[in-house]
Amino acid sequence: MFNNGESRLLDFEKIFTQWSVKENDFEYPLLDEKEFKKVKLRNYTLSWANIKIKVKAKNGESLIMPYEIGADVLFELSEEIKEPSKYRYGKLIKSARLKAGLTQEQLAIKSGTTRFYISRIENDKT
Structure with missing residues (x-):
C-alpha cells in the first residue's frame, strides 16, 4: 500500500x-x-x-x-x-503488528503515517 x-x-x-x-x-x-x-x-x-x-x-x-x-x-x-477484494491486508497487518508487540501509534510512526490511517487499513476501509 x-x-x-x-x-x-x-x-x-x-x-x-x-x-x-x-x-x-x-x-x-x-x-x-x-x-x-x-x-x-x-x-x-x-x-x-x-x-x-x-x-x-x-x-x-x-x-x-x-x-x-x-x-x-x-x-x-x-x-x-485488479481485484482488490481478493487482497484484504487489514487482518494480516494487524496480526503482524500484534505479533511484533506494536501499538497502532508505534506502527504509524515506523511507517510514516498516522494511527488513524493504520486503523483504516486494519479495518479494510483503506
Missing part, C-alpha cells in the same frame, strides 16, 4: 527476472530470501544495509551506501491490483 492509499502488487521475483539480475549485480544477493528479508524502511525507501554499493558524491568522493529502492521506483515497478 502506497501513501496515496493505493494498494499495488510488488512481485520482486518478477522484477528481478525483468532486470535480468546476474551473479555480479548488486541485487543478486536479494534473490536469497534470507538476505531479502533484511530489508528496512528508511525515509520511505526500502533499504538493505547487508548489500553495499559504491557511489560517487558530488565532490567526486566515493561513498559506500546500502542498496536502496525508493518509493517512486517501487510505484513504477508495482502493478495495479
Whole structure:
C-alpha cells in the first residue's frame, strides 16, 4: 500500500527476472530470501544495509551506501491490483503488528503515517 492509499502488487521475483539480475549485480544477493528479508524502511525507501554499493558524491568522493529502492521506483515497478477484494491486508497487518508487540501509534510512526490511517487499513476501509 502506497501513501496515496493505493494498494499495488510488488512481485520482486518478477522484477528481478525483468532486470535480468546476474551473479555480479548488486541485487543478486536479494534473490536469497534470507538476505531479502533484511530489508528496512528508511525515509520511505526500502533499504538493505547487508548489500553495499559504491557511489560517487558530488565532490567526486566515493561513498559506500546500502542498496536502496525508493518509493517512486517501487510505484513504477508495482502493478495495479485488479481485484482488490481478493487482497484484504487489514487482518494480516494487524496480526503482524500484534505479533511484533506494536501499538497502532508505534506502527504509524515506523511507517510514516498516522494511527488513524493504520486503523483504516486494519479495518479494510483503506
